[in-house]
Amino acid sequence: MDKVHMKHQPDIQYWQNFIQGDREALGWLFREYYPDLYRYGHKICQDTAILEDCIQELFIELWQSKNPPPTISVKAYLLKAMKYKLLKILRKKGNTQLHSEISDHSAFEISYEDFIIGKQESEEKTGKVVQALNQLTNRQKEIVYLKFYQNLGYEEISEIMNINYQVARNLLYQAVKAMKKILLRHYSLLAFLL
Secondary structure (H helix, E strand, C coil): CCHHHHHCHHHHHHHHHHHCCCHHHHHHHHHHHHHHHHHHHHHHCCCHHHHHHHHHHHHHHHHHCCCCCCCCCHHHHHHHHHHHHHHHHHHHCCCCCCCCCHHHCCCCCCCHHHHCCCCCCCHHHHHHHHHHHCCCCHHHHHHHHHHHHCCCCHHHHHHHHCCCHHHHHHHHHHHHHHHHHHHHHHHHHHHHHC
């Protein structure tokens, strides 16, 4: 069994139970993934009411669906479904700044709350990394968020972002390379000034 299957085995079991009509399994999935769905959705839309309604509607539609799809990664499936549902809701509400893809959506920002990592040496370094992240393109920010904050694999990321596996790998490589360049420029300037 590969790493993706082993990593998601408990939620796959709940997903299968849900497909067979188990309401408690659906409740578990809702409680388990609500925080991740909320954080990811908040990158697209900061309106709490719309976001909460969207998550609830997503699970209601899943329950009412006659044939929920089998999936290898429940988290990836739910994040992708959330993204498209939220974009659809925002389009209906007439959001004039909204584009068809999150890559074009200017609200996708990385915040300090997303980036808190226990092993960071100082808040200043974290701030510089967040500043570097926010200089990336929106697609690069999204892939960094999915890979490092949501701990998703390339297969899951490619499914969510609707790109192939190799494009996902290349995009992350380019994002990390761009961040290194930005950070090196900052620290070179700092060393020059000292």
